[in-house]
Amino acid sequence: xxxxxETHDIDGPADQAQEDERxxxxxxxxxxxxxxxxxxxxxxxxxxxxxxxxxxxxxxTYGEEAAAGFAERLADRIRAGEYTVPFNRQ
Numbered sequence: 862x863x864x865x866x867e868t869h870d871i872d873g874p875a876d877q878a879q880e881d882e883r884x885x886x887x888x889x890x891x892x893x894x895x896x897x898x899x900x901x902x903x904x905x906x907x908x909x910x911x912x913x914x915x916x917x918x919x920x921x922t923y924g925e926e927a928a929a930g931f932a933e934r935l936a937d938r939i940r941a942g943e944y945t946v947p948f949n950r951q
Contacts, residue, residue, distance in 0.1 A: 871919065871927050871928070871930075894907060894911075916928060
C-alpha cells in the first residue's frame, strides 16, 4: 500500500478543520454510546465493538502497516493519560 499523504496522518497533528470534525464525530459517538447504554447494552461489549469497528476502518483507510503502527503506540499514549478524562465533582 502507498504511503499516507502528509495532510492526513493517522495520529498526527490536525488543522483546525480536522480538529472541529473530530470533535463533531466524538459528539455523535458519545450520543450513540449513551443511547446504547440506556437501552441496556453492556459497556464492555460496546467498547470491543467500537474498537473493532475503528481498527477495521483505519486498516481500510490507511492500510495494515499504518494501523498496526498506530496500535503499537497506543499503550504509551494510554499510560501517558491521553485517554483519561478527569473526574469533575460538582
